[in-house]
Amino acid sequence: MPAGQQGERLPPTRAARAAAGEPALDAFARARTPLCRRATPEDVADAALLLLSPGSDFGTGPVMVDGGLSVGM
Numbered sequence: 001m002p003a004g005q006q007g008e009r010l011p012p013t014r015a016a017r018a019a020a021g022e023p024a025l026d027a028f029a030r031a032r033t034p035l036c037r038r039a040t041p042e043d044v045a046d047a048a049l050l051l052l053s054p055g056s057d058f059g060t061g062p063v064m065v066d067g068g069l070s071v072g073m
Contacts, residue, residue, distance in 0.1 A: 034068030 029038040047065040050056055064070050 029067065032069060033066070034071065037067065039065055039067060 026038060030036045044065055051059075
């Protein structure tokens, strides 16, 4: 979004802001998630768009945006 414009967005969480650029968390994500990376803002935005779309009308459970981390738990 161009500077000076306001619009709807998903603000970063306190945890996401604290973790930004943290090498230890990047290493954890590469080692423990099937996708071998941390989520990007675009990953989270795409999940939000899915939840807001008619394509999610029949969904009744949680939507995991964790790169597969919860699969191994």
